[in-house]
Amino acid sequence: xxxxxxxxxxxxxxxxxxxxxTLSVEELNxxxxxxxxxxxxxxxxxxxxxxxxxxxKQLLRMMSQHAHSEVVGxxxxxxxxxxxxxxxxxxxxLAKVQDEAGHGLYIYSxxxxxxxxxxxxxxxxxxxxxxxxxxxxxxxLSWADIGAIGWLVDGAAIVNxxxxxxxxxxxxxxxxxxxxxxxxxxxxxxxxxxxxxxxGTKEQRDMAQDxxxxxxxPALMMFGPSDxxxxxxxxxxxxxxxxxxxxxxxxxxxxxTVPQAEAIGLRIPDDKLKWNESTRHYxxxxxxxxxxxxVISGNGPCNKLRMKQRTDAHNNxxxxxxxxxxxxAKKAASKK
Ligand code: BYC
Numbered sequence: 159x160x161x162x163x164x165x166x167x168x169x170x171x172x173x174x175x176x177x178x179x180t181l182s183v184e185e186l187n188x189x190x191x192x193x194x195x196x197x198x199x200x201x202x203x204x205x206x207x208x209x210x211x212x213x214x215k216q217l218l219r220m221m222s223q224h225a226h227s228e229v230v231g232x233x234x235x236x237x238x239x240x241x242x243x244x245x246x247x248x249x250x251x252l253a254k255v256q257d258e259a260g261h262g263l264y265i266y267s268x269x270x271x272x273x274x275x276x277x278x279x280x281x282x283x284x285x286x287x288x289x290x291x292x293x294x295x296x297x298x299l300s301w302a303d304i305g306a307i308g309w310l311v312d313g314a315a316i317v318n319x320x321x322x323x324x325x326x327x328x329x330x331x332x333x334x335x336x337x338x339x340x341x342x343x344x345x346x347x348x349x350x351x352x353x354x355x356x357x358g359t360k361e362q363r364d365m366a367q368d369x370x371x372x373x374x375x376p377a378l379m380m381f382g383p384s385d386x387x388x389x390x391x392x393x394x395x396x397x398x399x400x401x402x403x404x405x406x407x408x409x410x411x412x413x414x415t416v417p418q419a420e421a422i423g424l425r426i427p428d429d430k431l432k433w434n435e436s437t438r439h440y441x442x443x444x445x446x447x448x449x450x451x452x453v454i455s456g457n458g459p460c461n462k463l464r465m466k467q468r469t470d471a472h473n474n475x476x477x478x479x480x481x482x483x484x485x486x487a488k489k490a491a492s493k494k
Contacts, residue, residue: 192208216397226280227294231291233467235251238298238303239251261340264421293379296460301430310377310415311348313443314378322334324397340436349422378411381405
């Protein structure tokens with residue numbers, strides 16, 4: 159009988175990982191067949207269910223990068239909290255940025271069910287091993303950028319995450335349900351900022367158009383490389399983590415956003431953009447993939463600044479983590 163090494167360490171034992179170190183080929187095939195049947199039948203995979211090691215690794219990669227994006231994503235918007243144009247705008251922006259922190263927490267917690275501690279995921283972010291969304295490596299130069307982020311960036315996130323809410327991994331899909339509800343509020347507040355600016359003075363309209371010009375293409379890049387150049391998509395689609403391809407979701411975002419821009423008088427900065435009546439989709443120009451590749455390799459306009467800000471925040475927060483751990487140890491000891 160053949161045995162296959164299944165040495166999958168899981169210190170927390172929140173899943174089946176590490177409970178089996180060796181499986182016979184027959185047993186492994188049986189489990190894989192059960193797993194495939196669950197996926198085919200639209201059932202969710204839960205932390206204690208058996209899963210192929212590659213499924214677990216792909217999910218950990220994607221979910222931890224998603225969590226990092228939520229947390230790093232607070233930085234460009236946080237930049238405007240002290241400069242919001244009114245008390246009401248400041249309160250709304252504060253609430254939005256706090257929501258993003260919450261999203262990071264839900265997704266880190268969901269990712270931990272796959273057997274990696276949050277501190278390790280954060281180490282991977284700070285050491286540059288793990289990625290976060292390219293969009294947060296662009297600067298926020300004016301108040302209109304806060305409108306553009308809420309409308310375009312959260313709008314792109316909604317298109318992506320509404321589908322992820324139906325993905326095959328239970329903890330991830332459930333986290334997405336709540337996150338999408340909050341993203342809808344973020345999206346509306348961003349669009350409202352843009353709509354107000356477009357009803358304002360010429361300077362305000364120019365500021366909104368300038369934000370649109372700078373954020374449109376980076377927002378399209380959020381959906382990842384084109385399908386022909388997306389190495390992880392085949393696995394993720396086979397396992398129903400991704401239910402639609404990068405290009406399909408990008409097209410969906412464009413189709414729903416162009417009419418919104420037109421409704422408030424904003425121009426899409428793409429000369430090739432045009433409605434195709436037969437496909438009932440917008441055609442659009444070529445994305446600058448060289449720029450995308452530079453940004454995801456750490457060479458975007460703000461990559462170094464973002465990593466410095468995150469590293470400083472992490473180091474400055476060490477005493478809070480230590481105090482929380484000491485308090486929880488004390489509480490546990492008092493219960494003995
Ligand atoms: N940026 O094979 P592919 C938010 C990487 S935050 C950076 O297509 P995959 C918000 C990709 O990781 C919402 N890297 O990958 C927060 C891979 O590299 P590795 C963030 C990117 O995973 C605050 C390589 O390129 N949303 O809403 O199949 C304020 C090849 O790509 C990007 C999520 O994270 C990118 N844009 O597909 C406001 C959604 N694109 O890991 C708002 C969850 C690709 O092999 N994630 N790469 O070294 C996903 O849906 C998928 O991971 C992606 C990429 C569509 C992003």
